Amino acid sequence: MEKKEWYLEYEIQYNRPGLLGDISSLLGMLAINIITINGVENSHRGMLLLCKNEEQIDRLKSVVKTMDTIKITKLRRPKLRDTLAVRHGRYIHSDVDDRKTFRFIREDLGLLVDFLAELFMKDGHKLVGIRGMPRVGKTESIVASSVCANKRWLFVSSTLLKQTIRSQLIEDEYSEDTLYIIDGIVSTRRANEKHWQLVREIMRLPATKVVEHPDIFVQESEYKMEDFDYIIELRNTEDEEITYETVEKPELSPNDGFSMFDF
The missing domain is CATH 3.40.50 (Rossmann fold)
Known part of the structure; x- marks a missing residue:
């Protein structure tokens, strides 16, 4: 059976030493491979995973629900935004x-x-x-x-x-x-x-x-x-307002700023 990619994003509820190792070990026991991992804004971490079937994903959901250290925020087939979030560490x-x-x-x-x-x-x-x-x-x-x-x-x-x-x-x-x-x-x-x-x-x-x-x-x-x-x-900044100044339509002249591409 062909393996399929999944995107897992979780929020860290309680950050302690060895947390990432525990999660990696859990995925290994479930035979789920980690392709890429990165922090994605604030206390969130994203992973691209590879596994054979959805049963493995269902078992992962069940186990994570019992953990008080992390909370799953996204677990789905990866979208373009997910792939780029992991690649750049920003959503x-x-x-x-x-x-x-x-x-x-x-x-x-x-x-x-x-x-x-x-x-x-x-x-x-x-x-x-x-x-x-x-x-x-x-x-x-x-x-x-x-x-x-x-x-x-x-x-x-x-x-x-x-x-x-x-x-x-x-x-x-x-x-x-x-x-x-x-x-x-x-x-x-x-x-x-x-x-x-x-x-x-x-x-x-x-x-x-x-x-x-x-x-x-x-x-x-x-x-x-x-x-x-x-x-x-x-x-330029998150709070910048995009505005358009009033542009008056000028009269065109033969030499008025045209490039070599004008016909």
Whole structure:
């Protein structure tokens, strides 16, 4: 029978010397292997386990219930968030009211890059929005994640180095393995209809699209927040408020900040 992975997370009720050894011995007696172990915030510890059947897991639950030193908080087949929590020693926080919204601070850039890379490696259409104040690391995180996921990345609109507004793509830029990056403010405030024809075309591709400033993007387009599969919020600190200054739509001129990618 093929072994399956499980995620165990427990809260330490009474920390004493040798506690981890006792738990490891218990898992060994139940023929459950430990793949990875790490602390995950405060007094919680997470483990990735490997075992043959659910009967072993049921026996583990029964034994732990008799222990006054730990309390099981999660015991399930591992989700992406569980795997990353053990890897980084920090849990990814999601919005209580909107489970597709995930929150990070700048200190968690490594965790964010890993999280996005796992999403980008999945095939098919995905629409990801990322919110954050200027220079918090949004674009850099997207590019780093695409490299980790072995995806080619392409700016449809951006201000990373110089303002980029694409109005068409060349043939080899259409690919399911390409990650398309759109700056919601640039596309809605400075782009023309030819650019939006390209955006709509890209949106129909079975590929991953990432939109920076999704709130602005949906305000002045036919797309809605419900169209997004994931929303990422990146802050400098946990209590930072993400706000958008009023952006007046400027008149465009032929030499007004366009990059070599404009057509």
